[in-house]
């Protein structure tokens with residue numbers, strides 16, 4: 082018998098897998114009763130029932146780590162109830178079978194310290210004591226996380242669903258969503274099912290690999306691809322050979338394999354180098370059969386041969402052990418191996434899907450965050466790396482999405498070096514100056530589909546090559562480009578920066594409320610400003626130009642356009658204002674000319690007076706450069722005199738050629754990064770974000786006093802409480818030790834001191850000749866405080882600097 086279906090519910094969750102059940106449980110736990118979960122078949126009948134159930138907590142992103150830590154705690158807590166999910170706190174081992182992997186393990190140990198997660202580095206022999214079946218051949222070491230474990234996925238899903246039901250959630254199985262209706266304002270208002278319609282205000286799409294199909298009902302693109310993933314359950318192993326009970330799970334990423342105990346045998350799976358997308362092609366979106374529930378795919382032994390061979394290398398007894406079952410199940414993978422969470426561009430339509438084979442580990446944390454997002458309008462933490470708005474419109478292409486997902490799956494266990502570039506789907510988005518860059522030796526990186534110059538292949542000195550990870554993608558050309566900006570002038574292509582136009586009768590009033598800075602100024606002014614959320618956290622960090630009384634242009638980071646656009650539109654909807662907010666990135670090329678000679682190089686090309694009296698810092702003038710009409714903005718992200726020159730895209734190639742002919746040194750984003758670190762300019766997504774307030778970030782100067790703006794009440798409340806931490810510039814004693822972000826930080830020189838923080842961003846400053854890092858430190862840790870940062874596993878001493886290392890008074894930018 083089908084469960085009863087109400088005709089209305091405030092919140093409808095689609096999907097009865099572990100994701101939907103967890104969202105339902107957490108909504109109920111927050112006291113929300115008006116919730117309906119619909120499942121087209123039966124609970125757990127999607128990807129959840131065939132999961133291997135491993136729960137690993139550590140991720141490079143501390144927020145995701147904290148979510149997984151919460152999951153493990155929740156599953157352990159449920160184990161003591163009538164709805165025990167079969168939680169086994171087995172611990173887990175991760176082996177290093179190569180020097181590079183050992184280096185990665187040391188860095189991961191640092192991430193664990195930063196996140197407060199117990200993780201011990203062990204020798205190969207120590208690891209073998211915990212997992213006696215393993216061969217230690219080629220093993221250089223291991224990381225042991227004692228609080229990891231595994232769980233029975235179907236029982237976990239049932240336990241969460243039972244909790245949700247007990248909390249008042251209605252669960253309707255055998256109820257298929259066939260349509261979703263929007264109101265005239267584009268907001269979710271009704272879900273149509275094969276058993277009747279349900280009016281609602283919010284829909285949470287927990288459709289797993291079906292999430293893309295469900296989102297297509299409202300014209301939203303969720304870039305997930307069903308990928309076949311396989312593991313085997315072995316026959317029982319000889320009695321007494323397994324080792325400790327419970328046996329820790331084991332991952333050997335160099336061999337692409339993982340194992341866990343299954344009664345008296347093992348579960349063994351892996352990530353093949355040759356992936357198998359299911360039903361999605363380069364020309365068409367997924368087409369999962371309507372009756373694909375509680376079903377598996379046909380085992381693909383050919384593809385699994387590589388995994389079997391590798392598995393026997395690490396656990397030789399498997400060569401003589403039979404296979405009881407092979408599981409080949411489809412799972413939703415995303416282009417970057419992170420979840421898809423949050424509200425989409427359709428108001429009221431949320432998603433929690435795309436779990437990339439760590440949905441069991443993540444489900445607890447995901448459910449809690451989504452419940453907060455729906456009920457509070459904010460997940461309560463910085464989920465940018467998992468926010469569905471990180472994907473631009475180019476992911477509407479099934480071919481591009483497939484290429485990125487495939488590359489991601491096939492490199493699942495590869496070491497993710499921060500500066501490494503991906504190859505799939507390139508080139509896609511290019512600046513009008515792209516042919517020039519390519520012809521002049523540019524080395525490109527990719528961000529949000531854009532080809533961006535990392536650096537050119539200019540001759541330079543050998544200079545300083547950092548040790549470890551920072552030295553891997555290092556080039557002496559960056560130093561040459563950096564020094565040119567400080568000493569003469571550099572030229573940069575920033576056309577990828579997202580541009581958002583805000584126009585309309587209420588544009589000025591809207592901006593005055595949405596942004597924390599004083600933006601209601603005369604046309605032609607530029608304001609560096611933030612927009613704050615209800616926790617006073619920094620949601621947006623932009624330069625806002627008032628182009629006309631009713632027109633503003635916000636320039637933000639390359640990958641941040643959809644996020645910033647979504648946030649601004651949400652504010653406009655909430656305020657009911659008459660504004661149009663549009664992404665105009667593609668309409669504009671943008672080039673930065675900066676350095677002490679910028680004025681003298683630019684002056685002969687333009688009729689505008691560039692004298693400070695006529696063209697002060699933080700102003701914009703409409704003029705021409707060469708034959709090109711431009712908006713010239715006197716702003717900088719490198720800490721030198723100069724201009725950003727914005728022109729309509731069709732003029733871009735001509736403008737770049739004109740500027741390149743001035744003799745300014747063309748440079749790339751690596752030089753910009755080094756320059757901005759010296760100057761102390763913040764980067765959203767690393768130094769600042771939704772979890773950091775302007776006061777903590779040292780940006781209080783950019784906030785209006787005594788004004789009413791979004792987040793003002795929270796900011797005032799935070800000020801009344803007083804801040805406990807502040808973003809500080811750190812300099813390390815060893816210039817060859819360069820932090821990249823994520824490294825743990827401890828105060829003082831005592832090696833037993835606790836880790837207090839993590840590096841937000843770091844790099845080398847060529848002008849100041851220092852290794853620089855930024856981190857949030859307790860307020861008392863002021864300038865001169867000694868500290869240590871763990872770079873590639875080694876503690877390096879350093880000191881808190883007094884302020885920006887370069888031009889602390891800002892004199893050079895106001896020349």
Ligand SMILES: Cc1cc2nc3c(=O)[nH]c(=O)nc-3n(C[C@H](O)[C@H](O)[C@H](O)COP(=O)(O)OP(=O)(O)OC[C@H]3O[C@@H](n4cnc5c(N)ncnc54)[C@H](O)[C@@H]3O)c2cc1C
Nearest residue numbers: 096098100121127128129132133135258289439440441442
């Ligand atoms: C072989 C394999 C091994 C794995 N091993 C691990 C592991 O060790 N550790 C780990 O953390 N993760 C693992 N995973 C991943 C994990 O299983 C998934 O991430 C997780 O189960 C996904 O849960 P979900 O709720 O998002 O999706 P699902 O469980 O697929 O649930 C989605 C539900 O939505 C329903 N639905 C779809 N369309 C509609 C509609 N129109 N109307 C109503 N309902 C609809 C479906 O019927 C389905 O039940 C593994 C996955 C696979 C395939």
